[in-house]
Amino acid sequence: MASAAEQLAANMNFGAFAKATDLHKRLLFTLGALIIYRLGTYVPLPGINMLEFTRAFSGQSNGIFGMMNMFAGGAVERMAVFALNLMPYISASIIVQLMGSVYAPWEKLRKEGGEAGRKQLNQYTRYLTVILALIQSFGISAAMQSSGLALQSGPFFIISSMATLTGGTLFLMWLGEQITSRGIGNGSSMIIFAGIVAVLPRTVGTLLSMGSTGDINPAMLIIIVGVLIATIVFIVFMERAQRRLLVQYPKRQVGNRIMGGESSFMPLKVNTAGVIPPIFASSLLLMPTSVLTFVGQNPDKIPSWLNWLPMLSTQLTHGHPVFMILYAGMIIFFTFLYTSLVFNPDETAENLRKYGGFLPGIRPGKRTAEYLDFVLTRITVLGAAYITIVCLLPELLIAQMGNSFYFGGTSILIVVTVTMDTVAQIQSHLLAHQYDGLIKKSKLKTGSKGAASTTRGRIGR
Numbered sequence: 001m002a003s004a005a006e007q008l009a010a011n012m013n014f015g016a017f018a019k020a021t022d023l024h025k026r027l028l029f030t031l032g033a034l035i036i037y038r039l040g041t042y043v044p045l046p047g048i049n050m051l052e053f054t055r056a057f058s059g060q061s062n063g064i065f066g067m068m069n070m071f072a073g074g075a076v077e078r079m080a081v082f083a084l085n086l087m088p089y090i091s092a093s094i095i096v097q098l099m100g101s102v103y104a105p106w107e108k109l110r111k112e113g114g115e116a117g118r119k120q121l122n123q124y125t126r127y128l129t130v131i132l133a134l135i136q137s138f139g140i141s142a143a144m145q146s147s148g149l150a151l152q153s154g155p156f157f158i159i160s161s162m163a164t165l166t167g168g169t170l171f172l173m174w175l176g177e178q179i180t181s182r183g184i185g186n187g188s189s190m191i192i193f194a195g196i197v198a199v200l201p202r203t204v205g206t207l208l209s210m211g212s213t214g215d216i217n218p219a220m221l222i223i224i225v226g227v228l229i230a231t232i233v234f235i236v237f238m239e240r241a242q243r244r245l246l247v248q249y250p251k252r253q254v255g256n257r258i259m260g261g262e263s264s265f266m267p268l269k270v271n272t273a274g275v276i277p278p279i280f281a282s283s284l285l286l287m288p289t290s291v292l293t294f295v296g297q298n299p300d301k302i303p304s305w306l307n308w309l310p311m312l313s314t315q316l317t318h319g320h321p322v323f324m325i326l327y328a329g330m331i332i333f334f335t336f337l338y339t340s341l342v343f344n345p346d347e348t349a350e351n352l353r354k355y356g357g358f359l360p361g362i363r364p365g366k367r368t369a370e371y372l373d374f375v376l377t378r379i380t381v382l383g384a385a386y387i388t389i390v391c392l393l394p395e396l397l398i399a400q401m402g403n404s405f406y407f408g409g410t411s412i413l414i415v416v417t418v419t420m421d422t423v424a425q426i427q428s429h430l431l432a433h434q435y436d437g438l439i440k441k442s443k444l445k446t447g448s449k450g451a452a453s454t455t456r457g458r459i460g461r
Contacts, residue, residue, distance in 0.1 A: 022429070026183050030183035030190065033178060033179050034190065034194045036175065038073065038194065040075075040082045040171070040172075041082050043081045044079060044081075045081060045161060045164055047160060049149050050078075053149050054077070056147065056149065057076070069199065071087070071411075075195075080168075081165065082168045085195065086176065088129050089173045089176075092126075092128035094334075095128060109121055133165065133166040133170070137165035138158065145158065173188075176191050184429075186418075189418050189421070190418065192414060193415060197415060200415070207224065208221075227393065232416055235412065235413060235416045236416060239269075242267045243268045245268065247352065247359060248357065248360055249263070249355075249356055250356055270383045272376075273383065275413055275414050275418070277331045277332075277335040277387055279414070280330070281330035285327065324396075327391065331387055332384045332388060339380050345369040345372035345373040349366070349369035359371065387413070391409040391413065393409055
């Protein structure tokens with residue numbers, strides 16, 4: 001027999017959606033915030049020779065700058081105020097989370113600080129975001145000045161560019177936090193999702209036009225479309241996949257009644273880390289290569305002892321072995337790292353022991369923690385392999401096609417997973433609204449019965 005929650009979920013329809021006014025406000029707020037973000041991607045950075053920059057970008061649009069442009073929603077090709085997007089914030093989050101595992105004071109804040117500790121670590125993340133944004137904006141502005149893309153070279157251009165780009169990143173960080181608290185889902189993921197979706201139609205149009213003009217073999221075009229569809233289906237399947245561990249609760253006697261004895265399941269997702277590993281890996285690869293690629297465009301201006309920079313810049317573009325090896329290694333590393341941060345076997349085993357639960361055949365306490373760690377490690381290997389395959393498969397296609405277009409597996413993974421999370425968030429809000437409606441109805445019925453009994457008592461008297 002279905003549970004009450006399952007019955008409510010089955011009854012959710014457009015009528016229930018129409019009555020959920022709080023959900024409407026959240027959706028409208030999220031939509032308004034994303035519109036503001038999209039408008040900001042069209043505000044250009046002051047002091048840039050846009051004609052020369054467009055020419056320089058067109059030569060690198062299929063490399064690392066194509067990846068930056070995809071995440072930034074086209075802001076890089078226009079060198080807009082949101083060109084850095086949330087990459088400094090994501091990099092700062094990586095560093096703070098790493099330090100929270102190895103640096104004792106921060107580890108204590110993460111484990112024992114509760115809500116206050118979490119807020120303190122978030123504050124450290126914001127401070128570090130400012131520092132990283134200043135460093136990246138300085139590198140980009142200095143590289144553009146040395147490449148002759150600035151209308152007027154000098155300290156004023158560098159300072160104004162740093163302030164503008166850093167301010168754009170901080171505004172997006174604040175906007176993402178507002179979406180998280182007042183909108184739907186994770187604000188940072190929604191902003192990155194909106195940027196990818198905004199560029200995606202043009203990418204698909206470019207691919208179809210290349211097929212119509214003969215730049216791509218029709219057979220290869222069919223293969224690419226088939227691979228994309230299969231990748232989406234594979235992502236949905238793997239994101240739903242989980243390992244269920246049976247948890248048993250012993251029977252106990254309370255007075256004259258026997259309670260307990262139930263069994264439930266502990267779901268362990270195959271991809272516990274979600275979309276975080278490829279985003280982290282992309283962010284770390286974008287930091288050095290963004291400046292390196294600009295410098296590599298002008299080999300005549302590079303000193304003799306830095307002659308290796310153009311070759312390194314070429315190897316760190318899509319489809320090249322060095323890029324793919326670094327990308328795959330970082331994805332695997334961050335998959336295991338983030339999984340260890342999200343799921344703690346020792347804490348889970350201790351919570352099971354406190355509430356009297358146990359895994360059949362496994363002793364509570366240390367043995368349960370060791371078993372959970374063993375199972376989690378095995379399924380994380382599958383999760384890391386799945387994310388790596390999804391992210392590298394389009395890279396192999398790019399290598400085969402001579403870097404003629406950019407369509408990253410990371411982009412597909414982000415779009416599909418964020419869409420699934422958003423749908424789940426909407427369903428949870430609808431479920432909560434239905435529960436609130438049932439509670440209000442029960443209170444009204446109880447109140448009317450009480451009033452009726454009071455009236456009957458008065459008439460009897």
